[in-house]
Amino acid sequence: MNPTDTTLTELRDAIAVKAVSAAEATRAYLDRIQAHDNGDAGLHAYHEVFADRAIQRAEAVDRGEVTGPLAGVPIAIKDLLCTDYGYTTCSSKMLENFRAPYTATAVKKLEDAGAVILGKTNMDEFAMGSSTENSAFVTTRNPWDTDRVPGGSSGGSAAAMSADLCAASIGTDTGGSIRQPAALCGVVGMKPTYGRISRYGLIAFASSLDQVGPFTRTVADTALLLKVMMGHDPLDSTSANVEVPEDIDRVDEAPGNMRIGIAKEYLSDSNDPSVAAATQKAIEVYKDFGAEIVEVDLPHTEYGIPVYYIVATAEASSNLARYDGVHYGHRTDKAADLIDLYCRSRAEGFGDEVKRRIMLGTYALSSGYYDAYYNRALKVRRLIKNDFDAAFEKCDAILCPTTTAPAFKIGELADDPLAxxxxxxxTVNCNLAGNAGISLPGGTATVDGKELPVGVQLLGPSFDESRLLKIARVFEAATDHHTRRPGV
Amino acid sequence: MSKGQTITEADVRHVAKLSRLHVSEDDVHHFTEQLAAVLDYIGKLNELDVDGVESMAHPLELVNVLRADQERPGMSTDSALANAPAKTPPFFKVPKVLGDGPSA
Incomplete structure (x- = not known):
């Protein structure tokens, strides 16, 4: 078998029966990274590759010293999850030389399950962005068309999965940072319910929204990774103390009667025709499967972006106050006094988008504006959650597009933060409400002579990922979109 | 937050100070423009009547999560200082905070 042209589950099984060794598989991925990720024409999905460590880990699996449900499978990690080896940079000059003193719980669980960590992936600085163009180091390229962005902020993880530079990858989703790049790169990407996976060791952006999740080739692979990573963690007091359903990885079980919700608020006329067509085709797939299609109302959908850019920036302004040029991170060499040390270290270490968001959040929380901005946003956040709660009384999952259009060109939106x-x-309302969402490959569009992936999204109620995955699997089993690969 | 109210360059200078961010006059100019556009869009929230709506700061209804009062190892001083850009172990090094006092 070719270990880089397979699913995570198939590779895991092949390693278990010694049809391929973990070391061979790891070397095969490292070779592909060497061939496709570096240099002028490279994708730049990775910021750092742990070649020696990965091979040693794989050899330990082959000797039977490391076992578990992920034994020997090579996985890439977004560079804001701490590892006590290598660097953890958040793609920021601020943390360019930062070596984390401990490993994030999500990563530790993967390693305890036998996974081989290949490296850390590029992202928008501190997870703030939708294209990886805000990385302080490099812009990752979309494997389907290297003139285009992979999406973001977990764009490196999405591109690595899409181009088979790993068997699976891990990202984080604060407002869509897994699902949007998954859609733009043609892979499965899931944000579980808020609190399902520990945030311990996840460098905080917006603590009430951040959630870890996987990128994979298939729904079954996503379920396998969720089963490993989910669960309460005493080191994260906001991780949910809710049992992980034991059927979470049995995605092929019949989902029973399905009620699929369609919300007109997500079917805007401004959606690209390829997106509208993919969503419509997905509705037909579920109809053919005997699902009941029900109309649901999410009347506060259009307020999600304004709420998000108050809530997320307010939380970021607080979380990023820790970068002071004293404890860790960049420090200016031009400080006149302590306050000047803070101001110059932060100004030199952060990029413009991070500065904009810190200032916006500080403004929204500042004296005289707190009620007008922050508290009002929290109230509208409640209305958005109430919309979802009412909708999930009438349906089991909401089917909608992940993005309004396929991948845009590098540079196209760079000077227009609002666009x-x-x-x-x-994607953002799912984070505000805290429920689960998954983006699936929904087809392709031809733009400027190139084939580009289009995503469809399923949103489900909190803490019922099991059923959402079974519903997602119905669509995947009826289509071949997930088998399409970019020509890398 | 009335419709049409927009952020001024003076506001941006003030917010930059609160945020401990050194900004140049060029920065102030372009951040003001960009933040004004974003705040104008956020003004959309004024369309809604939110009287009596309960605020939602977090998806989980958690209050005072406490861990067991048990001794456990913490981070060592070496580990805590390992990433410090300037240090005199066992201390972080910072510019002088207090003045030299009145000269004798």
């Missing part, structure tokens, strides 16, 4: 923010219009 960039609109990328999250169909």
């Amino acid at each position: 960039m923010y609109m990328n999250d219009v169909y």
Whole structure:
């Protein structure tokens, strides 16, 4: 078998029966990274590759010293999850030389399950962005068309999965940062319910929204990774103390009677025709499967972006106050006094988008504006959650687009923060409400002579990922979109 | 937050100070423009009547999560200082905070 042209589950099984060794599989992925990720024409999905460590880990699997449900499978990690080896940079100059003193719980669980960590992936600085163009180091390229963005902020993880530079990858989703790049790169990407996976060791952006999740080739692979990573963690007091359903990885079980919700608020006329067509085709797939299609109302959908850019920036302004040029991170060499040390270290270490968001959040929380901005946003957040709660009384999952259009060109939106923010219009409400969402490959569009992936999204109620995955699997089993690969 | 109210360059200078961000005059100019556009869009929230709506700061209804009062190892001083850009172990090094006092 070719270990880089397979699913995570198939590779895991092949390694278990010694049809391929973990070391061979790891070397095969490292070779592909060497061939496709570096240099002028490279994708730049990875910021750092742990070649020696990965091979040693794989050899330990082959000797039977490391076992588990992920034994020997090579996985890439977004560079804001701490590892006590290598660097953890958040793609920021601020943390360019930062070596984390501990490993994030999500990563530790993967390693305890036998996974081989290949490296850390490029992202928008501190997860703020939708294209990886805000990385302080490099812009990752979309494997389907290297003139285009992979989406973001977990764009490196999405591109690595899409181009088979890993068997699976891990990202984080604060407003769509897994699902949007998954859609733009043609892979499965899931944000579980808020609190399902520990945030311990996840460098905080917006603590009430951030959630870890996987990128994979298939729904079954996503379920396998969720089963490993989910669960309460005493080190994260906001991780949910809710049992992980034991059927979470049995995605092929019949989902029973399905009620699929369609919300007109997500079917805007401004959606690209390829997106509208993919969503319509997905509705037909579920109809053919005997699902009941029900109309649901999410009347506060259009307020999601304004709420998000208050809530997320307010939380970020607080979380990022820790970068002071004293404890860790960049420190200016021009400080006149302590306050000047803070101001110059932060100004030199952060990029413009991070500065904009810190200032916006500080403004929204500042004296005289707190009620007008922050508290009002929290109230509208409640209305958005109430919309979902009412909708999930009438349906089991909401089917909608992940993004309004396929991948845009590198540079196209770089000077227009507000236009960039609109990328999250169909993903952000799920974070605000805290429920689960998954983006699936929904087909392709031909743009400028190139084939580009289009995503469809399923949103489900909190803490019922099991059923959402079974419903997602119905669509996947009826289509071949997930088998399409970019020509890398 | 009335419709049409927009952020001024003076506001941006003030917010930059609160945020401990050194900004140049060029920065102030372009951040003001960009933040004004974003705040104008956020003004959309004024369309809604939110009287009596309960605020939602977090998806989980958690209050005072406490861990067991048990001794456990913490981070060592070496580990805590390992990433410090300037240090004199066991201390972080910062510019002088207090003045030299009145000269004798």
